[in-house]
Amino acid sequence: MSELSAKVIAGDPRSIGRLITLVENDAPEAVEAMKQIHRYTGQAQIIGVTGVMGSGKSSLIFELALVFRAEGKKVGIIAIDPTSPFSGGALLGDRIRMMDLSTDSGVFIRSMGTRGMMGGLTSALYDVVEILDAAGMNVIIIETVGVGQDEVDIVKIADTTLVVLIPGLGDSVQTIKAGLMEIADIFVVNKADKPGVEQTVAELESMLDLVGHTEYRTPIVATSVKEKKGIQLLTSKIAEHQEYLKKSKTFDTRRRQRYEAELIEIIRKRLMDFIFDEKKLKKTVDCCIDQISKKELDPYTAADEILGKILK
Amino acid sequence: MSELSAKVIAGDPRSIGRLITLVENDAPEAVEAMKQIHRYTGQAQIIGVTGVMGSGKSSLIFELALVFRAEGKKVGIIAIDPTSPFSGGALLGDRIRMMDLSTDSGVFIRSMGTRGMMGGLTSALYDVVEILDAAGMNVIIIETVGVGQDEVDIVKIADTTLVVLIPGLGDSVQTIKAGLMEIADIFVVNKADKPGVEQTVAELESMLDLVGHTEYRTPIVATSVKEKKGIQLLTSKIAEHQEYLKKSKTFDTRRRQRYEAELIEIIRKRLMDFIFDEKKLKKTVDCCIDQISKKELDPYTAADEILGKILK
Incomplete structure (x- = not known):
């Protein structure tokens, strides 16, 4: 095993950061390290968080991370959205709070830009998740924005996907694409201190009624970062979903799907390289x-x- | 042979246009037609015209086309530049003159946008050249702008490449990238009615002296569409270059290079399709x-x- 791989597995933040950079730059030495660390992966719980811009995803993730930290868990955060506070597009208050987290050695935060990666983001994202997993993060939170291909890809990676909405966002429920409906394991109505939260929850409930449900019914959790409400409920719903996954064997299915998607991604990339040679x-x-x-x-x-x- | 292929070979403008559209849309039936028409290709003289925006390429091509028409030759014009008059970005006067040409049944004009073709332009361009060739065009003129990958690709297609400059365009000669220098079979100093033409020609000459030359020295032709000067000289230099190509066997080499580039392009495209399936x-x-x-x-x-x- 290379020194870099060993240090990553030991959880050394600088080595984690370095391997991620190698992966992002498509460096040949990254492949060797990725091969070596794979056997140390599979322990982390992976949570995907998606939703429209301005739905307060970053602040919500901050609060979630605090709860996980209080439980003694190490937390990795990957922010895909280029306008997220992790990558510099946020309000000053958010940023200062994030700095709070970033000085905590039990938290590793990484932002990944979508610019200039031309189809390579997904491939790199799989790698980064594996790296944080191997590095001993107990929880990995992936934040993304919108309803594009990225979100669909995240579902292939995450065990539990949160779709974050806010009350009073016009016909918020109507704007949920059929795709988002399908990928949500938990609906979060964030900014629940604002008016209209009951209506949004009710709309979601009736939408879920319409779709019908299997043994697992997608819960709806109203949260307010401002009033510190609903965060504990949300973490318990996440835990319940994890239990459901494991009990119903869905967990293994999802993990298989992730590895399948990851493998196809690597093969695609290699064939592309081959073609362009x-x-x-x-x-x-x-x-x-x-x-x-x-x-x-x-x-x-x-x-x-x-x-x-x-x-x- | 399909009816469409037969009509294309017969030179029917509507069928030519239809097959080009099929090719651009990546329609499956296009492949069959492309296979059928190949044996009818190889007769056309292919001229590439490149140069900066505002160098008067379109007007120059118009004048060239008139000369070729006067010689009884059928002319196909492919405009890659999305701001070219052929695709709607030109002055009214230019457009009206182009309409002149487009009502001439011996001329086929087609513009190809670079937008939304994501790497597919080159592949489609090869096909369009083959189509116009099979349809009996004696001369095919490809117009493009700039010094990007598209220009390099055009050289792989064209027998003779004209690089169009204008006098007094700052340090016009210095702005010629090494790449353009290499691809030019003929330098055209257009808008020679403007001041500074002698200096630009002299600069080009000394640049050519510097590079040294083989048996073929790149000629420099000053043209003015406005004053109808230099057009006949330009067409005779194009003819000389063609003769040189054939005498020196460079012609066969270039044709081989074109087919090679075309074949690699098709293979790339197929492998990409395979990967994304x-x-x-x-x-x-x-x-x-x-x-x-x-x-x-x-x-x-x-x-x-x-x-x-x-x-x-």
């Missing part, structure tokens, strides 16, 4: 060019033949 | 998930193994 491809191609030039063969048929040679 | 990949992946879950195998090693199975 022109030199390798050129060798294979050379033989057909004469025939194409002489019109004995067309490029599309030639491509079929070459792919037949490359792919089994 | 999750279902296919999932089947192959299933077997490893158990081992990954049990930590007997890590995802990266599993990816290596699976790629070993997919790739020969």
Whole structure:
């Protein structure tokens, strides 16, 4: 095992940060370390938090982290949203509170930008989750925003996904895409100190009635970071969901799905690298060019033949 | 042969347009047609025209097209630049003159947007060139702007590449990237009615002296669309370059390079489609998930193994 891998497993924050940077930069040495640390993963509870901008996800995660810390758990936080306080887009008050957390050695915070990663974010995200897991984080919280592909991907990673709404956000419930409805393990109506919380909860309840439910009914938790309300209830609902997962064997299914998604992601990335390595491809191609030039063969048929040679 | 392919080969403008649209939309029926028409290609002379915005490329191409038409040649024009008159970004005068051309049945004009094609432009461009070639265009002119990857790609397609400059454009010659220097078969100093043309020509000459030259020295032609100067000289320099290409066997080399680039492009595209077809990949992946879950195998090693199975 490399020194870096050993230090990551020992939970050294600087080494964790360094390996994450290597992963983000697609450095070759990252792969070796990722191979080495895999056997030390699988212990962490992974919580995904998604919701629209301004729904107070970051503050909520801060409060959740405090509760987990009080329980003696180590907490890793990955913020995907580039406008999140973790990555610098927040109110000063939030930032100062986050600094509180970041001086706590039991908390590791990392922001991941979506810019310039062109399809590589998901791949790197899987790696970062594995790193924090191997480094002994008991809880890993992934924060993201919106209802795009990123959110769907997060569900493939998280054991428990929280969808955060706020009261009075127009027709808040109507704006929930069918996709978000499906991915929510727990609905959080945050900023419950604001008017309209009962209505939003009621709308969600009737929506859940409509969908019907299996043995697990998605709970709805009203929270207020400002008034410190509902946070303990939320953590207990998260714990209940974890229990349900394990009891119903859904936990194993989800973990399998995560590994499947992760593996497909790695394969995709490798094949892309292969494709974009022109030199390798050129060798294979050379033989057909004469025939194409002489019109004995067309490029599309030639491509079929070459792919037949490359792919089994 | 399909009816569409037959009509394209017969030069029917509507069918040409339809097949191009199919190609741009990545329609499956396009591939069959592309296979059928290949044997009818290889006759057209392909001219690439590149240069900065505002260098008057479109007007110049218009004048070139008129000369080729006067020689009885059919002309295809492909405009890549989204701000070009062909795609709607031009002065009214230019547009009206282009309409002149577009009512001439010996001219086929098509603009191709770079937006939303995400890496697919080059692939479609190869196809469009093949289509116009098979449709009996004697000359195909490809217009593009700038010094990006698109320009480099065009060189792979064109037999003769014109780099268009204008006098007095600051340190115009200094702004020529080394890349443009290499791709120019002919330098055109357009808008030669403006002051500073002699200096620009002199600068180019000394730059060419510096680089040194082989048997072919890149000619510099000063043109003015306004004063109708230099257009005939330019067409004769294009003809000379064609003769040089054929005499020196460079012609065959270039054609081979084009087919090679085209073939690699098609293969890339197919492999990408393959990668993004999750279902296919999932089947192959299933077997490893158990081992990954049990930590007997890590995802990266599993990816290596699976790629070993997919790739020969």
